[in-house]
Amino acid sequence: MKYLNYISFFILFFNLFFIISSSNNNIDLYISNNGNDNSECGLNKENKCKTINFAINSVFKKLNKENNKLRLLLENGVYDNIESFNIDFDLTLEKLSFKEKPILKFIDEEDQVTIREHEEDEDSTEDDYYYEDYEDDILEEIEENQDKEDKVVLIKKSNCNLPMFNILSASKQVSFKGITFRNNQGFNYFIESLNHDSLALNVLNCKFENQENQFINIFQETNINNNKNNIKLLIKNSIFIGSHNKEIPKFSGSINFKSNQSFETATFSVENSIFKNIRGCPLYLKNTNSADIEGRKNFNFNLKNTIFNNNIQSNNGGAISLSGFNNASIENSVFENNVAIQQGGSISISKVTNIEVLNCRFNKNKSGNNGGSIFFYIAENVKIEDSKFVENLGSYGGSNYFENCSQVILKSNSFIDNRAVLSAGSIYCRFSNISLADYGNKFKGNTINIDMDKIHRSTPQVYNGFDCYADNAKGSTCFITGANETFIQELLQQPNCGGTSISFFILDNIEYIILSISFLFIPIIVLFVKMANKRSEHFKQFLISEEELNEQESNDREKKKQPQNIKKRK
Numbered sequence: 001m002k003y004l005n006y007i008s009f010f011i012l013f014f015n016l017f018f019i020i021s022s023s024n025n026n027i028d029l030y031i032s033n034n035g036n037d038n039s040e041c042g043l044n045k046e047n048k049c050k051t052i053n054f055a056i057n058s059v060f061k062k063l064n065k066e067n068n069k070l071r072l073l074l075e076n077g078v079y080d081n082i083e084s085f086n087i088d089f090d091l092t093l094e095k096l097s098f099k100e101k102p103i104l105k106f107i108d109e110e111d112q113v114t115i116r117e118h119e120e121d122e123d124s125t126e127d128d129y130y131y132e133d134y135e136d137d138i139l140e141e142i143e144e145n146q147d148k149e150d151k152v153v154l155i156k157k158s159n160c161n162l163p164m165f166n167i168l169s170a171s172k173q174v175s176f177k178g179i180t181f182r183n184n185q186g187f188n189y190f191i192e193s194l195n196h197d198s199l200a201l202n203v204l205n206c207k208f209e210n211q212e213n214q215f216i217n218i219f220q221e222t223n224i225n226n227n228k229n230n231i232k233l234l235i236k237n238s239i240f241i242g243s244h245n246k247e248i249p250k251f252s253g254s255i256n257f258k259s260n261q262s263f264e265t266a267t268f269s270v271e272n273s274i275f276k277n278i279r280g281c282p283l284y285l286k287n288t289n290s291a292d293i294e295g296r297k298n299f300n301f302n303l304k305n306t307i308f309n310n311n312i313q314s315n316n317g318g319a320i321s322l323s324g325f326n327n328a329s330i331e332n333s334v335f336e337n338n339v340a341i342q343q344g345g346s347i348s349i350s351k352v353t354n355i356e357v358l359n360c361r362f363n364k365n366k367s368g369n370n371g372g373s374i375f376f377y378i379a380e381n382v383k384i385e386d387s388k389f390v391e392n393l394g395s396y397g398g399s400n401y402f403e404n405c406s407q408v409i410l411k412s413n414s415f416i417d418n419r420a421v422l423s424a425g426s427i428y429c430r431f432s433n434i435s436l437a438d439y440g441n442k443f444k445g446n447t448i449n450i451d452m453d454k455i456h457r458s459t460p461q462v463y464n465g466f467d468c469y470a471d472n473a474k475g476s477t478c479f480i481t482g483a484n485e486t487f488i489q490e491l492l493q494q495p496n497c498g499g500t501s502i503s504f505f506i507l508d509n510i511e512y513i514i515l516s517i518s519f520l521f522i523p524i525i526v527l528f529v530k531m532a533n534k535r536s537e538h539f540k541q542f543l544i545s546e547e548e549l550n551e552q553e554s555n556d557r558e559k560k561k562q563p564q565n566i567k568k569r570k
Helices: 002-023 052-063 136-147 502-508 510-569
Strands: 026-031 069-074 077-079 085-087 091-095 104-106 113-117 130-133 153-157 165-167 173-177 179-183 191-194 198-204 207-210 216-220 230-236 239-241 253-259 265-271 274-276 281-287 299-304 307-309 320-323 327-331 334-336 347-358 361-363 374-385 388-390 393-396 400-403 406-411 414-416 419-423 427-430 433-435 442-444 468-471 479-481
Touching (some): 191 198, 281 299
Parallel strands (some): 091 173, 153 179, 173 198, 179 207, 265 299, 320 347, 334 361, 388 414, 393 419
């Protein structure tokens, strides 16, 4: 019995060892500009390959016999004239001695965005970091440090209309860590995946620069695996910089996802990153198989601690265009100086359920049509909380536009100095149900500028549609619920908004109330006029009587004098 236990133990140990060894079938290849391309290169740090092309096409393909995973470890330097690679294996392209570190962080109670700069030394600790307020010059300083060739791995591509890395369906996991990508002339994406069944794509501490504003493209139009496809995209601690010198793409983005197929899971996560100066939507994520909740139930989007600055889109969403997702979370992020020619100066959301916008700032975003900051269309379960909307501009809804939306809650937000060209300096509501009363929302200085020479500004004591406008056309009604008298002093409301409180009843029927009051006071006014006329006549009579009395007294005195004079004559 004792020997049987030993045998069982050794069998279990052997199986465990086999599983671990088979799962860890990575091949590491080292690459350096100072290396030498030969048949034995790359297998150790002392004999590095010189080029990525040779390491993949010659060394790895010769060694790869058991579906190995390749990890390319690159020393700092410039790797130029990279050709287009078809990746049909699991790949990690990684800076040698890579260590994941954040580039942005929110640290204080006032939601001030700060940059966290760090040393490249592996031994650096938390004490080596220092914090600065978010300003353009701080961003530039970090970019300049990262651009030094002795501190970065820079992969350059030019005059090539093919993607740098074309990920084929055989690849299940592809990662890029600590790499800077640059393309000055070629028109295509750095990373592309077409009709992939399942893929996990990770981009960590990378930097992308492209004159054509194209970075990552994932396109799915064929259902390869009977709805069992899984897509996962993670972007973290990365910087994306575009150019405003090119024509604005209309229905695509710098990070582009389009699909008309169902997925078992599809998750897109962006954390601690920067998107700036991009001509075309930085994040364009569209699931066209979204006619109902079933078609979008497994699509998830998560955004956290990210800055979008100075981006422009010719259609919807100056920073983000999201369509056909089941869950969307946008948290601790800044949207500033973004422009959409159509809807949503910073964000456009359509056919999405379960949306959270938490602790974000929207400053000086613009749209040519609806929603200076955010455009919502056919959205359910929307929550916007602890966010600030300042100096945004739209034709309808200076900050937010809601159409065909249900179960919308706005809580503890600030709407300050937003401006609408035509209607609703802050919020425009169309066929939607919104709850924002009693939740500490603040409205101040929002304006409607119908006549460019005349600015209509709201104040906390007057409600004339400056902050919120509800469109009741076609028999539908916008309901804004839960208000009380205190809230009315904060919210400036158009009279045709519906609601549940007595204050909103008064607002809903203000025209009839004014008309009724007018009819009630007409008889009183007429009576008052008549009384005033009578009093005027009495006063005139009084003045006349006073004059007659004076004249009579004067005559009486004259009569008294006349007999005395006669006696003297005699």
